[in-house]
Amino acid sequence: MKSVGRLYGLGIGPGDPELITLKALRLLRSAAVVAYPISEKNQQSLARSIVQEYIKPEQIEVPLYFPFKLELSSQPYYDKAAETLAEHLKLGQDVVVLCEGDPFFYGTFMYIYNRLVDRFPTEVVPGVSSIMASGAALGVPLTYRNDVFVVLSAILPAEVLKAKLVVADAAVIIKLGRHFEKVIGVLKELGLYDRAKYIEKATMPDRQIIAIEKVNSAEVPYFSTIVIPSQWRSDN
Amino acid sequence: MKSVGRLYGLGIGPGDPELITLKALRLLRSAAVVAYPISEKNQQSLARSIVQEYIKPEQIEVPLYFPFKLELSSQPYYDKAAETLAEHLKLGQDVVVLCEGDPFFYGTFMYIYNRLVDRFPTEVVPGVSSIMASGAALGVPLTYRNDVFVVLSAILPAEVLKAKLVVADAAVIIKLGRHFEKVIGVLKELGLYDRAKYIEKATMPDRQIIAIEKVNSAEVPYFSTIVIPSQWRSDN
Incomplete structure (x- = not known):
């Protein structure tokens, strides 16, 4: 039986693709699943655009829909995003979540983290803020x-x-x-x-x-x- | 006539050699001169030890002696360090100064920076704090x-x-x-x-x-x- 996958919050830095760390790049390249926040309004993901040159065609991409303005009503979006990622993790797929800057510093990854850290092995890779x-x-x-x-x-x-x-x-x-x-x-x-x-x-x-x-x-x-x-x- | 060299303050991250950015690694590998703070007491450089695997034998290494406890009397050390780097820059050699974490965040690079920024082209590469x-x-x-x-x-x-x-x-x-x-x-x-x-x-x-x-x-x-x-x- 295959074990569950690992969840990574990847700090990808502030925007210049060259300001990603070696560690984040290695994990990004080797993950089965690459997830990133995406705006429901314009279907764009800033995080994905920063590292697009490093994503390989065979990787599974999972956009996570978050409202741009975080309101109380964001919580159902985080619930849904966490459940989507949990499905992949249960299949034994490693999942990286792309985070602009640092994952734990004014980001959205902590909402995913708080929902999944007790269920799956999880690691946060700090990034340049x-x-x-x-x-x-x-x-x-x-x-x-x-x-x-x-x-x-x-x-x-x-x-x-x-x-x-x-x-x-x-x-x-x-x-x-x-x-x-x-x-x-x-x-x-x-x-x-x-x-x-x-x-x-x-x-x-x-x-x-x-x-x-x-x-x-x-x-x-x-x-x-x-x-x-x-x-x-x-x-x- | 060869132009002057470029000065870089390189954020090399918090300690894990894999938490250096692609940009800092590229500049580190291509510089003629690699400078780093070193403790007068034990002759050790934490910054150098973090990236030692990336330094090449043909690069010129320049240890910068700073007292561990920064006192008013540190200023002559910064004067001397800046003049040492200026000699290399005047020869047209690019100089990287290794900085633990981020160069502008509770570091020592700003003392070098403030002394040289008006004399040589200077760039700061942010790092993971x-x-x-x-x-x-x-x-x-x-x-x-x-x-x-x-x-x-x-x-x-x-x-x-x-x-x-x-x-x-x-x-x-x-x-x-x-x-x-x-x-x-x-x-x-x-x-x-x-x-x-x-x-x-x-x-x-x-x-x-x-x-x-x-x-x-x-x-x-x-x-x-x-x-x-x-x-x-x-x-x-």
């Missing part, structure tokens, strides 16, 4: 020595953003989209605006680095980030 | 959806740690070493102790995952981490 890729692309060191580093979602209310930003030596604000103007207001109020750097789609082919005062707030995509780099001090 | 590797190794999702994520150095005073931890949904505390007991006290006071997970040297061959109540505080190394994973809530 867009946080680190943004610092590298902007040419700004993120954190020195004993800096306090904070990651925030732009979706949070202005008052919450303010309360969290004041404790940080360096910060990254993700998922700007339509929240850009609110964030800019907060940064100005806290005296952080002059340090803030803006980047869209770090390491993807259509990456944009724009001086923050020239950003058109009507065109800020979801995959955009403001980095507030640490300030070098003589004691760090 | 030990933060993400710790979450993966522990099997705990770090952050969901709109969580506030905080990274702290254990060196900070207890009162400071407390003030920063209270704003976090999820946190990672790095560089525990002799500060372990102080951190445990803070976590207990904030009611975070039961959620805390301990890991030493994530993805290195001598990695240890120890139940936090069984950690011997006298033996906690510098490269150890406490992860306080996010708590899944129905709204994330």
Whole structure:
């Protein structure tokens, strides 16, 4: 009797196909099943597009339909995705789930993981996060020595953003989209605006680095980030 | 006349040689000069040991001597390291500087970078951070959806740690070493102790995952981490 397959959450990095790790590439190439989130709306998978050159025709591809905006009602989608993958795992097929950036850092893999980890052997392969890729692309060191580093979602209310930003030596604000103007207001109020750097789609082919005062707030995509780099001090 | 060489800060990942990216490996293999931090005390380079299998005999190796504990007096070491690399770059040799984890995230590369970026073409290649590797190794999702994520150095005073931890949904505390007991006290006071997970040297061959109540505080190394994973809530 064949044993069950192994489930892998593969961090495939922030967008540049060359920023995948050797380990993720090896596991991707050797898996029977390659699964990835796909948007129900436009039938596109960003994760698949990043690694498409590495996928072989004989591999079974399994798109996982997730709503773009995660609401409470996402849970049935995760239930269904987990059950689909469980069917393959029960047949003894190894399954890799492609995860942009790192699987456990603001992703969707944890919803699959939490549903399957007790039923199948599971491994998470960490990946390069867009946080680190943004610092590298902007040419700004993120954190020195004993800096306090904070990651925030732009979706949070202005008052919450303010309360969290004041404790940080360096910060990254993700998922700007339509929240850009609110964030800019907060940064100005806290005296952080002059340090803030803006980047869209770090390491993807259509990456944009724009001086923050020239950003058109009507065109800020979801995959955009403001980095507030640490300030070098003589004691760090 | 030959032009100057290019300087690369290479993120080589958290310790497992297979967690280097394809890009970092390509640049490492093609560089004339491979530089890495080395401890003056024991003449060992952790960064070199991670990628030693990829270094070729014909490559020029340049150890950069940094004191282990970064003090104000480290600055002359960085001056000297930068000048050593500048000599190679002026000869038209490409130089890679090996950086554990990510080059711009709590590293030493930024000190080299700040000294040379205006003189030579420079690129930073992001890497997998030990933060993400710790979450993966522990099997705990770090952050969901709109969580506030905080990274702290254990060196900070207890009162400071407390003030920063209270704003976090999820946190990672790095560089525990002799500060372990102080951190445990803070976590207990904030009611975070039961959620805390301990890991030493994530993805290195001598990695240890120890139940936090069984950690011997006298033996906690510098490269150890406490992860306080996010708590899944129905709204994330």
